[in-house]
Amino acid sequence: MAVIRSHLRADPWRPRLAWREDDVIQWGRPLSDALDEDGQPLCPHFFEVFPREGSCIRGEGRTLEEAENHCHGKALAHRACDHAWSRRYDSGLGLCRRCGATQRVFQPIVEIGAWKTPLNGYELDQLFSGSMEPVTSASLSGPRWDRSRRRLWLRCRLNGIDVPRPPSEPKDLLEITPYQRRCASIALNLLREGGGDDAIERGTIIIDGRVVSHVRPALSQTVWAWKNWKKAGFPDPETTGDERILEP
Numbered sequence: 001m002a003v004i005r006s007h008l009r010a011d012p013w014r015p016r017l018a019w020r021e022d023d024v025i026q027w028g029r030p031l032s033d034a035l036d037e038d039g040q041p042l043c044p045h046f047f048e049v050f051p052r053e054g055s056c057i058r059g060e061g062r063t064l065e066e067a068e069n070h071c072h073g074k075a076l077a078h079r080a081c082d083h084a085w086s087r088r089y090d091s092g093l094g095l096c097r098r099c100g101a102t103q104r105v106f107q108p109i110v111e112i113g114a115w116k117t118p119l120n121g122y123e124l125d126q127l128f129s130g131s132m133e134p135v136t137s138a139s140l141s142g143p144r145w146d147r148s149r150r151r152l153w154l155r156c157r158l159n160g161i162d163v164p165r166p167p168s169e170p171k172d173l174l175e176i177t178p179y180q181r182r183c184a185s186i187a188l189n190l191l192r193e194g195g196g197d198d199a200i201e202r203g204t205i206i207i208d209g210r211v212v213s214h215v216r217p218a219l220s221q222t223v224w225a226w227k228n229w230k231k232a233g234f235p236d237p238e239t240t241g242d243e244r245i246l247e248p
């Protein structure tokens, strides 16, 4: 008997086909029984197997039995195939040109020097918001968040942006801290020094002939704040504490 995912242990339905001992399986029912224009279910039943070789094979159908049959047929075809892998993504995932299976068969591609590329527009906005500062909110805390905050800080430093080390004490998510004001000031001055309105139009902040950051003209918080800042005559957001610039 295959290994059934733990959330289904109490489910009364059980698979009927011969799965391998170490296949991990799961299934699910549609949340809605709505039909499309052709009378086919919009959300089908599904059945998935995660074989030990490291992939996911999914079957779909009008019933769980149909979905299991569909999945089993695909799994047999995958196993019988003499795969011919081609690289699909940089992550190392391969796609079989013969049977359509996907599996992690390649070493991931690591882009050399990716650390040193200019900030993207999203990172510029994160700098503007002082996102390197830890927060008390549990959903935004933990090792993964610590790593991404540290990465942002390092990326700013590598791009020559003099951002101070963030405080170690977490802040309340909605609190505007001195660190955040400092970061807003750094991001706005960066935009000013790197071209201001021209930089926004061009989509890049250029300092000393080098692209330091990209800008997302339509979406950016930094660009929005820049317009208010310019209208107000460029007061220092750090010392004047002008919240009209920091908050919509």
Ligand SMILES: [Zn+2]
Pocket (backbone or CB within 6 Å): 078, 081, 082, 083, 084, 096, 097, 098, 099, 100, 101
């Ligand atoms: Zn194949």
